[in-house]
Amino acid sequence: MATDIKDTTHPVDAAAVMGLLPTRPRLLALGEPTHGEEALLDLRNDLFRQLVEEEGYRAIAIESDCVRGLIVDDHVTSGTGTLDEVMEQGFSHDWGASAANRELVRWMSHFNEGRPASDRLRFAGFDGPLEIAAAESPRQALTALHDYLVAAGVEADLLPYTRETLDDLLGTDDRWTEPAAMMDPSRSVGRSAEAGELRLLTDELTALLDAQTPHLLATTSRDDRDRARLYARTAVGLLRYHHAMADPSPSRMTRLCTQRDLMMAQNLLAVAARGPALVHAHNSHLQREQSSMRMWEGRVEWWGAGSLVSAELGEEYGFLATALGTIGHQGVDAPPPDTLEGLLYAQPAESCVVDTRRLTTTLDGARLTRRVSPWFGYAPFDPAHLTDSDGMVFVKDVVHPS
Template sequence: METGIKDLARPVEASAIMELLPARPRVLALGEPTHGEDALLELRNALFRQLVEEEGYRTIALESDCLRALTVDAYVASGEGSLDDVMKRGFSHDWGGSRANRELVCWMREFNAERPTDDHVRFAGMDGPLEITGAESPRQALTALHDYLTAHVDAELLPCTADRLDDLLGTDALWTNQAAMTDPSQSIGRTPEARELRLLADDMVTLLETQAPHLAVVSSPGDRDRAHLYGRTAVGLLRYHSWMADTSSARMARLLATRDEMMAGNLLALASRGPVLVYAHNSHMQRDKSAMRMWGHPKVEWWSAGALVSTRLGDQYAHVAAALGAMRHQGVDTPPSDTVEGILHSLAEPQYVIAAAQLDAVARDIRAVPRVSPYFGYAPLDPSHLPRIDGVVYVRDVPHD
């Protein structure tokens, strides 16, 4: 089998990635099969540095809270704040403690330090203010959007006062109650107050659009971009909380789809300003439907952010999926030879990149089957997805950090 792929493998370099694609995509996604492994994140860092320096990408987006990421972006742009505080406050999912994420932020700051503002590489979060255990209060997004509008449009055009917003929002702990994730009756997402907040959020986003010519004169592009980010996030969070209160069988599918729609909205907004590099789980970046089981529910399917963005951008979207062979500290041993990873593992190279179409041809010849993972946190590549992936980066062994 090695003979079938050894001539197809290339070093994991920016040039090898770009050779897989017809042109430089506006959104280039590198997907990971598992979270939290610094060996994969260090490979991401090296590849992203090359893509920034050689291919002109100037935005790096990670699967992290889009609002928290504003703190990181301010730091890499101007050095605002201390690195320790930025790593603590600027990431969700506890990923600020990652050595590789810290190294990425440091490199971005160094890259920008001696460059003009219009040549800076920017940092962004593609995810909403969400965790697998729940969602944040919409307070930050709603109040920030209201503050922006208050500063720039006539008061009579605003749909409510700041005090009214505060009254409707109530106590943040009610919004962040983690019990609501598994018990819809614990959610406040469909109370009269929450329903009114959804209408007000919609009215404020509409005001952003209808006042666009005026706002373009009186505020900076950066301020307008942030206002739209606050608007997208407020609407998405309120929608997410509403589905947390749902008791139908479609509840989990709606929640997962809503999260990825928020991710897609953020990526499309970033892409409207220039080419974007994004790193997230393959399940969020693939063009095929995503699926998972959780908390005893039957398998849930939904369209990922990658599928949504790809539908909008066509060949201006590319997905390069990372795959791994062994991760023994998590019980993942040498892959079976009749899986995609088994094909890739037959080559002794520690890591390489290969065109997914070429890998698909080999997989079809041997009738490859999906790999079964003993570790719930690792998702192997599905052979049926290869025709809709642009490339595969293979890491033979992931060591314990």
């Protein structure tokens, strides 16, 4: 295909990205089509630094456990804990082993030194405390929420349960983290009588948290109140997720994928309420169109976090997908020339920002073939959704660090 697209590409920098957007979004989402590639995380770090220094961004949110992320936030804002401890305890999905994530935390801490609290960078994980094959016990979120309300002086008679009652209903944590539950719904505790009572009590506790807002803001900091709201969201979300894990119906995986992204969306909206932030996660979680995945039970489709947040924020949500040329160490070789990745691979730049709307005009109806990846861990971009993103980042060759 001989289409000339060089005028639709720009260097990867904050100015080029902002030039694609009608306004500075409260959430600027940068997707990635695969996980675990340091080169993509280094690019994310570089873009975040520019957004901080040139565009006033003051937060980053990544696809990691939202509760563990509080450990990272405490470190970069207040110096709590050592860097080694934070990398070990503050990330899920093995992200703590990443050199690029370590450098991100180090840079944020250095940037914050000597700055007033209102101008410090903030860190957030926005995933739930769960993986695709398991979910944690709601114990940590529920007990932290309960402890906050007690410490804030909420009258004991208003609390719907004691810590002892909570411990009795939760039982041992291994009931909740049973590995066999993902493949066998009957092994999940999510629809037990105790889980049902916990859902009711959690709903009452969350309502109490909202109803006591004036008192809580008078007796605790706004950050502490916001943290308690995160615990409440997490407890509600985990109990819903466990309930779905116990579902024997054909819609089970749809419910699980939906619930995970709903938790992500709620956490992102809370991040957006604090001010402009860069968001980084898999394209499938951040895209505006419906997400899909082929699993052992067949094809699953659901509305992802990006579609939910975009529907809520409108132009204040911006999305850049990332597409790749090669991932040599995973057997992903040069893309065919009739694919979107093939067109971009023919350009001289090692990486670029693509104006997707202008590219659509340049293509003028030319039909592109959707690329097929030989490796399950990489999801090529669907050219049918070019205009659903505000732009695209293209990286020509992802090289494994030696």
